[in-house]
Amino acid sequence: MRSVETRDWIRDGLRSVAAGALSIVLAILNIPLFALFVVSLALTPVLGIGLVALPGVTALIRLKADLARRVAGWHGVTITRPYRPLPAGVGPVGWKRYRWIVTDPATWRDFAWLLPGAVGGLVLGILTIAIPLYGVQGIVLLPLWLYLGTDWYGYGVNWPIESVGEGFLSLPQGLAFLALGMVVAPWLRRVDGLFAKLFLAPTRAAELRLRVTQLTVTRADTVDAQAAELRRIERDLHDGAQARLVSLGMAIGLAEELVDRDPQTARKLLAEARENSSTALVELRHLVRGIHPPVLAERGLDGAVRALALTSVIPTTVDSDVTGRLETPVESAAYFAVAEALANVQRHSAATFAYVSMHREGDLLRLEVGDDGHGGADKTNGTGLAGMERRLAAFDGTMTLSSPPGGPTIVTMELPCASSSPRTMLSSGTD
Structure with missing residues (x-):
């Protein structure tokens, strides 16, 4: 059990360190996106350049914000997309799309996140990878001292005894910092995710709007699913139990006509009717199990x-x-x-x-x-x-x-x- 927990701890730590390195790259990208948004917004009065440029820049910012939400989700921080749905008939560029973008509060929350997100991502990302890397440096210092202090091909390197002692002391220190870095890395990634959530999560009004949209969709899906289920039940009844019951009634009626003049055939028909009734009962039971077992x-x-x-x-x-x-x-x-x-x-x-x-x-x-x-x-x-x-x-x-x-x-x-x-x-x- 402990080996499994240790393996999971190491795996989570390594993933968090890798996510820290990724966050540094993503944080740096926030700076040019911030500049592009400002420039495209400022160029709107100039021949309407912003009507074309701003939708493209906003799409990149939202793609970047969605990536930040996904990375936060890796560390247990769920961030819902807050954007308003695109109205019908809105093209990729033009005044309608421009108005849809600038009137969405989520656009400005994304913009407000770019610079703080860059600073927070850089600081927390550097801390995430610096602590374990410092520990790794301490661990490899001892083999490095021993390697450099060995006489290779007659060329000896004489290091002071204090330096060799320092190399030995660096090993436990490096192990301690490596373990600390692996423990702290998931926590730092979660802090980064929570910081991003302050900007990238929907507001209360946006949550209500998204909730109404979701309920509208789920209501339509539920109605469709119920209609499909009713059609399935009707089809199963029509093709299964109902057909067998009709056959059962016809067999019994024919047996009634033959019971006096051909009892042997009437008994066979009644036996077949009994089998059909058992089969119909089994099919009805299966149908009921499909509705509520x-x-x-x-x-x-x-x-x-x-x-x-x-x-x-x-x-x-x-x-x-x-x-x-x-x-x-x-x-x-x-x-x-x-x-x-x-x-x-x-x-x-x-x-x-x-x-x-x-x-x-x-x-x-x-x-x-x-x-x-x-x-x-x-x-x-x-x-x-x-x-x-x-x-x-x-x-x-x-x-x-x-x-x-x-x-x-x-x-x-x-x-x-x-x-x-x-x-x-x-x-x-x-x-």
Whole structure:
């Protein structure tokens, strides 16, 4: 267990140091972007040059800000994009696009972030890489002294004994600074992300506007999903149970006509009718399970997911602290999301192991489904993952996917534990 924790600590430290080096490069880019924005804005009255230049410069700034948001997300700081949606009929350049850009408060918050972000990124990035590098320098100092103090090809180098002693003393000091740098690096990266969030996160008004837009989209997706589900149920009933029941009625009617003059044939028809009734009953049970599985109603989410894991062809473990029952719609959404994720693992991942983690943190249900497959999953390819995201979004839930080539694949889902999330209620409180 300790070896795993040590490996994770080293990995997080190395990633943070690499992110610190990246932040230095990105911070330097803020300065020319700041100058370009000022120049393009100042040139607007000059033959309308700004009408062409400003949209392009703003696109670069937003691309840079989105990259900063993504880097912050690597260290646990979530920053939502705050930009207003592009109105219909707005072209790539022109007065309408210019007005859309300059009237968006997020444009000016991005601009206000450029210089402070450059200074903060440089300072924190340099600190992130300087501390471990100083430790590395201390560690390599001893081998360097020994190398230079060795007689190579008859050319001896005589170093004072104090210098050799200094080389020996630098080793523990270097190890200490390297360990300190690896510990401090993730914290410095998180501080950098929180500083960027002060400027790049949406304001209260922008959050409400984005929330309204999101609710409009999720409502439309939910209506479409419900309509598709009703069509599926109707199709399954028409092609399955309904057809068998019609055949059953015809067989029984024919048996009634033949019961007196051909009892043998009537008995065969009745036997076929009995088989059709059993098949229709099985199909109806499958249809009901697709709407609300009985195991979910009987055992709750914990028991239903454990039953899913037992029936999986891939060895699957379940780690859960979810006790009691949740609201029925939320339970159903969480169950079907996990079921779809496990089905994707079986169909596409070529994995040898999978796991499901379910934890309740206050009013938030956190679900995680992972596997050791080949990775490369993409929400934009296929309908399974996109359908999971729509199902969760209807309850104010979110889904994130991590599936680099070579694996592992981790699907993380967060779902409020109430069918009506407090976040969906737009209060009229002050900002």
